[in-house]
Amino acid sequence: MGDFSEKIFTSYEKAADGEEPAPEDFMNIAINEARKGICNKEGGPFGCVVVKNGKVVGIGHNRVLIDNDSTMHGEIAAIRDAEKKLGTYDLSGCDIYTTAEPCPMCFAACMWANISHIFYGCTIEDTSRIGFRDKRFDELMGGRDKLADYLTQMQRKACLELFNEYDAMEKTIY
């Protein structure tokens, strides 16, 4: 994991003038990661980073289209990356930053991985507006209200800009 997290950390350490990275810095990395994915037509505008002790330990974006894998959501990609790099299936003490409120599958994946807290940008309603089915699945599964303490919303505006960019693109909706 050395090279990778070192590189990411250094890049925004510099941006923040040597200060400790702020939560906004992590979300900005997630947004850029998502942007990379939509520019390459790999999937939806969903990017994520896993953070431990102020360092990025995993990163990923939605790759449903490019991988032909309906389960390859941003959160799943970032969790797999972090677990591989840290050499463990237990991400206790790690937070996840994601450009959108997680779908039921990714919620469960965060819990299976023992992610401590989820920070998200766009809401599930925002995700519906750009054509995804998250809200429908969420209504079927229910129970999100009970998880309120597990989630914090932040930087919705910046994430909405990303969603708007995606919405204006020629794309495949899945």
Ligand SMILES: [Zn+2]
């Ligand atoms: Zn998901």
